[in-house]
Amino acid sequence: MLARIISILIGYACGHFLTGFFYGKTQHVDLRKVGSGNVGTTNTYRNLGPKAGILTLLGDVFKVVLSVLIVWLIYRNHADVNVKVLEYYAALGTILGHNFPIFMKFHGGKGIACTGGLMVAVCPICVPICLTIFLVTVLTVKYVSLGSILVCISFFIQILVFGQNGMLGLSGADLMEVYILAAIVMVLGIVRHHANIGRLLKGTESKFSFKPKKEA
Numbered sequence: 001m002l003a004r005i006i007s008i009l010i011g012y013a014c015g016h017f018l019t020g021f022f023y024g025k026t027q028h029v030d031l032r033k034v035g036s037g038n039v040g041t042t043n044t045y046r047n048l049g050p051k052a053g054i055l056t057l058l059g060d061v062f063k064v065v066l067s068v069l070i071v072w073l074i075y076r077n078h079a080d081v082n083v084k085v086l087e088y089y090a091a092l093g094t095i096l097g098h099n100f101p102i103f104m105k106f107h108g109g110k111g112i113a114c115t116g117g118l119m120v121a122v123c124p125i126c127v128p129i130c131l132t133i134f135l136v137t138v139l140t141v142k143y144v145s146l147g148s149i150l151v152c153i154s155f156f157i158q159i160l161v162f163g164q165n166g167m168l169g170l171s172g173a174d175l176m177e178v179y180i181l182a183a184i185v186m187v188l189g190i191v192r193h194h195a196n197i198g199r200l201l202k203g204t205e206s207k208f209s210f211k212p213k214k215e216a
Helices: 002-015 019-026 041-048 050-075 083-099 112-122 124-140 144-164 172-191 194-202
Strands: none
Touching (some): 019 041, 019 050, 041 050, 083 112, 083 172, 112 124
16 A cells, blocks of 8 residues: 555656646746646647647656656565556556646646556557547547547546456456556546536537647
């Protein structure tokens, strides 16, 4: 149990590096006060341009990879714990740190780029389908929020399918634990988009454009 708590805390600490927020500060822009008020990739892209959006995406993905790497380095030789399970805890902790950072009074991002980082770092076999779903959704209906929600659902379903087919390298209680963690990640992603879901149902959700606002 202690190893799990430590892994979450390591991830939570890494999650506090909100790439978009800090990049915005270098440009004298507080992303919390422009656009949607979110500090994630989409709002950064819309208000600060493609370079800022890409850097934010990469930064938020990398911090998950970093937290997972730290946990792996600490516990890779511990025979009493399954380091693979701890990696999922570290990734979840990073998402929690990103979504609920202390220094921003627990009002952070939505954790989708971090969820992508989880897949890259811990379960890369989930990346192709999730990436395809996201791109197809955004390019066709132009709703980033819908694509993000579908990614979270797809990730959970894939974890179940791959787990049941022995493709995660886990079994028994460890596998069930990962199922629960994946479910938490999915629920977090959906809940963080509750306002977007309301706008999608009303038909008032903003559509994504490759042209940033400052150029529009």
